[in-house]
Amino acid sequence: MRTSQGAAQGSHAAIALELLRRIPRVGHTTAQQLRDQLAAAGIVRDERTLQRQLKRLIEQFDIECDDRSKPHAYRWKSHAATLSMQRLTSQESLLLTLAEQHLNSLLPPTLMKSMAGFFAQARSNVDPRAPHEAPYANDLDRQWRHKVRVVSETQPLLPPQIDPQVFDAVSHALYLNHWLNIEYRNAAKALVQARVMPLGLAQQGPRLYLVVRFEGYDNERSLALHRIVRAEVGPSRFDPPPGFDLQRYDEDGRFGFGEGEKIRLKFRIEKAAGQHLLETPLSEDQTCVEGKTHLTFTATVVRSEQLRWWIRSFGNAISTTSPRTI
Known part of the structure; x- marks a missing residue:
């Protein structure tokens, strides 16, 4: 002994x-x-x-x-x-x-x-x-x-300022599965006080997003971390929702402001603008028909605001044929 x-x-x-x-x-x-x-x-x-x-x-x-x-x-x-x-x-x-x-x-x-x-x-x-x-x-x-x-594939942006005390409280509560009391300034500049379950942290470009479930609700939302002006770790723990999965949340397009609805997208794009899609496809089931001046792609993607922004970024070089509205 x-x-x-x-x-x-x-x-x-x-x-x-x-x-x-x-x-x-x-x-x-x-x-x-x-x-x-x-x-x-x-x-x-x-x-x-x-x-x-x-x-x-x-x-x-x-x-x-x-x-x-x-x-x-x-x-x-x-x-x-x-x-x-x-x-x-x-x-x-x-x-x-x-x-x-x-x-x-x-x-x-x-x-x-x-x-x-x-x-x-x-x-x-x-x-x-x-x-x-x-x-x-x-x-x-x-x-x-x-x-x-x-390196960034889009126009580089400086990251927004995040209060170090807010970040410490958020990550601590996320790690321990503790309720988090926050004050959050939304896009309309209104200050909201809430008690939330922190479920995941994701980096999208220069921004950090906290996935939460608000007390009394059964769905998840993404909050921009730099818009949280105060955060306090609560004393009580919570059991993570059994159906939540951060990877699936991402794959459903939720960080791109989608709701998980998948569509079969078909579009025609000028060769110079769409050539990179032959090397970096939109999806595993993507197909392409090559013409003299254009490429016609078909792929299964999530309907989202991010998809709409991506299509608009090509201007007149692209035209969608299906579905009629994105």
């Missing part, structure tokens, strides 16, 4: 390992930041306890403490051979830096906070300005980050 003393030593060792993994080589971290990262990962320790443990780690490892001002800052020494778990490979570093950029608004803040040390290490490994002694880093690795980019 494991003694209480042995259990305590095992606990101290586990915490020490977690601290070592999160202390950066480039930049600094504080005991409070480490405490918050551990708490986000489900490990709760008070700051004073962590300070004592950090003091012991400084004596045993190549870690330096900047104690010229408070709070004290910690990092690995430049020449230190950090733990193997701390060393990310080139591929891992590149993947983590890209993931941080593109998943930042789609992952729970607690998860992002618990990964802060790993993201910082990954960034330093592929940062051209970082010291060349960084583990597993070389010039080609550092250049790669500037060789990949996600």
Whole structure:
């Protein structure tokens, strides 16, 4: 049987390992930041306890403490051979830096906070300005980050401003299946107060949308996150509606302002304007008949405002033959 003393030593060792993994080589971290990262990962320790443990780690490892001002800052020494778990490979570093950029608004803040040390290490490994002694880093690795980019296929727009406190409350309630009390400014500029079930978060271009079910209703709606001016996590949980599925909600065209009605669309389009549809079809059952100057497509799609906008964007280069009204 494991003694209480042995259990305590095992606990101290586990915490020490977690601290070592999160202390950066480039930049600094504080005991409070480490405490918050551990708490986000489900490990709760008070700051004073962590300070004592950090003091012991400084004596045993190549870690330096900047104690010229408070709070004290910690990092690995430049020449230190950090733990193997701390060393990310080139591929891992590149993947983590890209993931941080593109998943930042789609992952729970607690998860992002618990990964802060790993993201910082990954960034330093592929940062051209970082010291060349960084583990597993070389010039080609550092250049790669500037060789990949996600580009927009429409006119680029700046993302709307979202209140950080609103985002934290929304993602927290979404993660925990808690009711959310909100104040929401609709498209008509009217301020609406409501209690909602947060069911899903989706990014569409530069905007984030929260799928909710309003209290007392049995259908779902999408709310633009930047229009929520206040959000508070309620104390009570809810059971997610058994029939709701975010993927199906998307496939039904709900983010494109549709209601899930599928139609068999047939249209004629000039070759220059429609050539790309031969490479990126509208649907799996799409067919095409090629003429001298035009292409005639038939495809099963969801009737929506987004579809109407897409058709109108081609102007006189396109004409629909079925159905008569989109």
